[in-house]
Amino acid sequence: xxxxxxxxxxxxxxxxxxxxxxxxxxxxxxxxxxxxxxxxxxxxxxxxxxxxxxxxxxxxxxxxxxxxxxxxxxxxxxxxxxxxxxxxxxxxxxxxxxxxxxxxxxxxxxxxxxxxxxxxxxxxxxxxxxxxxxxxxxxxxxxxxxxxxxxxxxxxxxxxxxxxxxxxxxxxxxxxxxxxxxxxxxxxxxxxxxxxxxxxxxxxxxxxxxxxxxxxxxxxxxxxxxxxxxxxxxxxxxxxxxxxxxxxxxxxxxxxxxxxxxxxxxxxxxxxxxxxxxxxxxxxxxxxxxxxxxxxxxxxxxxxxxxxxxxxxxxxxxxxxxxxxxxx
Amino acid sequence: xxxxxxxxxxxxxxxxxxxxxxxxxxxxxxxxxxxxxxxxxxxxxxxxxxxxxxxxxxxxxxxxxxxxxxxxxxxxxxxxxxxxxxxxxxxxxxxxxxxxxxxxxxxxxxxxxxxxxxxxxxxxxxxxxxxxxxxxxxxxxxxxxxxxxxxxxxxxxxxxxxxxxxxxxxxxxxxxxxxxxxxxxxxxxxxxxxxxxxxxxxxxxxxxxxxxxxxxxxxxxxxxxxxxxxxxxxxxxxxxxxxxxxxxxxxxxxxxxxxxxxxxxxxxxxxxxxxxxxxxxxxxxxxxxxxxxxxxxxxxxxxxxxxxxxxxxxxxxxxxxxxxxxxxxxxxxxxxxxxxxxxxxxxxxxxxxxxxxxxxxxxxxxxxxxxxxxxxxxxxxxxxxxxxxxxxxxxxxxxxxxxxxxxxxxxxxxxxxxxxxxxxxxxxxxxxxxxxxxxxxxxxxxxxxxxxxxxxxxxxxxxxxxxxxxxxxxxxxxxxxxxxxxxxxxxxxxxxxxxxxxxxxx
Numbered sequence: 001x002x003x004x005x006x007x008x009x010x011x012x013x014x015x016x017x018x019x020x021x022x023x024x025x026x027x028x029x030x031x032x033x034x035x036x037x038x039x040x041x042x043x044x045x046x047x048x049x050x051x052x053x054x055x056x057x058x059x060x061x062x063x064x065x066x067x068x069x070x071x072x073x074x075x076x077x078x079x080x081x082x083x084x085x086x087x088x089x090x091x092x093x094x095x096x097x098x099x100x101x102x103x104x105x106x107x108x109x110x111x112x113x114x115x116x117x118x119x120x121x122x123x124x125x126x127x128x129x130x131x132x133x134x135x136x137x138x139x140x141x142x143x144x145x146x147x148x149x150x151x152x153x154x155x156x157x158x159x160x161x162x163x164x165x166x167x168x169x170x171x172x173x174x175x176x177x178x179x180x181x182x183x184x185x186x187x188x189x190x191x192x193x194x195x196x197x198x199x200x201x202x203x204x205x206x207x208x209x210x211x212x213x214x215x216x217x218x219x220x221x222x223x224x225x226x227x228x229x230x231x232x233x234x235x236x237x238x239x240x241x242x243x244x245x246x247x248x249x250x251x252x253x254x255x256x257x258x259x260x261x262x263x264x265x266x267x268x269x270x271x272x273x274x275x276x277x278x279x280x281x282x283x284x285x286x287x288x289x290x291x292x293x294x295x296x297x298x299x300x301x302x303x304x305x306x307x308x309x310x311x312x313x314x315x316x317x318x319x320x321x322x323x324x325x326x327x328x
Numbered sequence: 329x330x331x332x333x334x335x336x337x338x339x340x341x342x343x344x345x346x347x348x349x350x351x352x353x354x355x356x357x358x359x360x361x362x363x364x365x366x367x368x369x370x371x372x373x374x375x376x377x378x379x380x381x382x383x384x385x386x387x388x389x390x391x392x393x394x395x396x397x398x399x400x401x402x403x404x405x406x407x408x409x410x411x412x413x414x415x416x417x418x419x420x421x422x423x424x425x426x427x428x429x430x431x432x433x434x435x436x437x438x439x440x441x442x443x444x445x446x447x448x449x450x451x452x453x454x455x456x457x458x459x460x461x462x463x464x465x466x467x468x469x470x471x472x473x474x475x476x477x478x479x480x481x482x483x484x485x486x487x488x489x490x491x492x493x494x495x496x497x498x499x500x501x502x503x504x505x506x507x508x509x510x511x512x513x514x515x516x517x518x519x520x521x522x523x524x525x526x527x528x529x530x531x532x533x534x535x536x537x538x539x540x541x542x543x544x545x546x547x548x549x550x551x552x553x554x555x556x557x558x559x560x561x562x563x564x565x566x567x568x569x570x571x572x573x574x575x576x577x578x579x580x581x582x583x584x585x586x587x588x589x590x591x592x593x594x595x596x597x598x599x600x601x602x603x604x605x606x607x608x609x610x611x612x613x614x615x616x617x618x619x620x621x622x623x624x625x626x627x628x629x630x631x632x633x634x635x636x637x638x639x640x641x642x643x644x645x646x647x648x649x650x651x652x653x654x655x656x657x658x659x660x661x662x663x664x665x666x667x668x669x670x671x672x673x674x675x676x677x678x679x680x681x682x683x684x685x686x687x688x689x690x691x692x693x694x695x696x697x698x699x700x701x702x703x704x705x706x707x708x709x710x711x712x713x714x715x716x717x718x719x720x721x722x723x724x725x726x727x728x729x730x731x732x733x734x735x736x737x738x739x740x741x742x743x744x745x746x747x748x749x750x751x752x753x754x755x756x757x758x759x760x761x762x763x764x765x766x767x768x769x770x771x772x773x774x775x776x777x778x779x780x781x782x783x784x785x786x787x788x789x790x791x792x793x794x795x796x797x798x799x800x801x802x803x804x805x806x807x808x809x810x811x812x813x814x815x816x817x818x819x820x821x822x823x824x825x826x827x828x829x830x831x832x833x834x
Binding site: 016017018025028041042068086109111114115118120121122124125127128129130131132133153307308309310311 | 643720738743813832
């Protein structure tokens, strides 16, 4: 897909929010007059990204998303410890998606001082009427008392950002109050699909009841979700699960029956963008399946996550067990 | 056309058909804020669009000591980037200083009007615009009457009186004001302005409903579940604390703007789109609104007042800390209410109204939410978040019409999601819409009262609002606080959630 192209832009430093709102309205108006372009959106996406690197990654993913979920993008960069100020930028983008033009708007706000703790008061001026608002916390999990959550119909998080089991507990509490979509969970879909596919053949599925040990590698959040998912779905004893820290997620299930052992594994190797699933059953040739990972993992997991905007009971159950497994 | 002067046959088919007839616009309260901020720029726009004839002049009247040149400077300063014709119009303008209670003020005015009419060769059309505080409406009308300025000088000319809201503080005072105005002016001479009616998008409610075959058949209880009217301001009372203390959201917004929008939304199709046809139907619609009782006010009306909070990234103070506001004030800055309309079309359809200051964004809209589909064939997971259809008339800002409906999300699965079909006026019509005051001033001078409020409309609106004011006199109905920058007190949420519904996010 082609990259989004900036059609027109405005920026101001040390401005009031109403100036940004006015500038955006003017840009839309001028754009409509010059290009007579239709502008349709299905949601407002608010991204909170304090650092340059996170902001860059987030905007790249969000602009790429326009072909699938045309949205107004509001990028918030809060700096509560700096002096009170507000810098704004409004940009109109056009994207050629499958031979049709998609137009969308992006507003970037850098806010310093106390207002950075009240981002909700900045956002509603930009939310599109009657459409869902997704609030994406880029690179950190939200504080449950963050007032910005009140604006969100959907909260987008990445459980990979969970630094410890306690933060997973906070995420679970949040999910009980609001619809939360987890980018890690979307990314892990490849692992989950391959893991499920290992038990599609009937001769393999018979081993499900005999699983005795589950080893999961990865970072705190993703490995917890995978462990929680397996325990919840097959009704396993939590004691059977062990975790190891690793860069990429992988998991291995060991089953024993009648003195024989079977192993089922889903792994990603460091140097390849593919996930490999292997089933080794006694007396049989190992079964292997692979799946390629998308080039732009962030954009594709975001697109996947935003396809459904309701709660995901399977994820919630997995998270619930994950917190229990982690002793949080 | 008013019929005051014979139509210009050469102007047939051009915009000039709605040009104001020769005459004088007399602005009473000419040194005030409304004149400088709204009226003079609107007159300049009319001049720029060549909708004012050469035989046209402005005469200002006010208590402030000014001479003709001082008023001309005020006119010049109020419109910094005026068009070519403005300087000529300014030159023809005059000013009268005087107290409104002093008969000599109006005698002098009469003399000046005679001089100006001789200068510009006007046939005697006079439009008196009362840009004053309401407390002096009666005084001015009596002064005009006593000086004989309330009647046209000849059969070819017209005299009209334009007044701004508020039209009274309650039904009794509105009736008294009407009686006072009618002592000197006939109802047909009185033009009551609610500038909301001058907005293109408010007028578009009529176009949408009665110029399209697809909407009106759905515009009733069989298809519409409920109506939501939102008039939200992100600003606080700013420098108007003194005024607001005497008004409150109910008088300032609900009694006039909301009731006008409500009546246009609920009214039956008029036989003709003219002043009588439309205003008759609006009054009928308002008469169908169920008058609240003391008991129903307790359950169906919520009043609130903003506390301190954060608005648009700025820490803002509570209403009671605003300048000129009583620190113990019980004036409401927020009202949410549920109204019902007892007629064949709307029986059983609740109308939820919400208005307030220091809300998260500035927006005015009417939303008609349709019934849910009788059976949703899609799976629960696939249609999560799918809401009933809604038709939204956005009055300000970003004026337009939007229709919310479900559409399939591209992909292998059959996920369905809300999308918005969004018509923006700015995009659909390249020409700038006239400002509300520009439109209404021209209508008044032309003699078209369609977009002005008739006496019986004012009365009926007060009949709906009065019981609420009465109920609020005591302490039976609490005044709830809400943090600035939020959508009002929790009780407002409960008001609609009790019916299994939710406020929209406009």
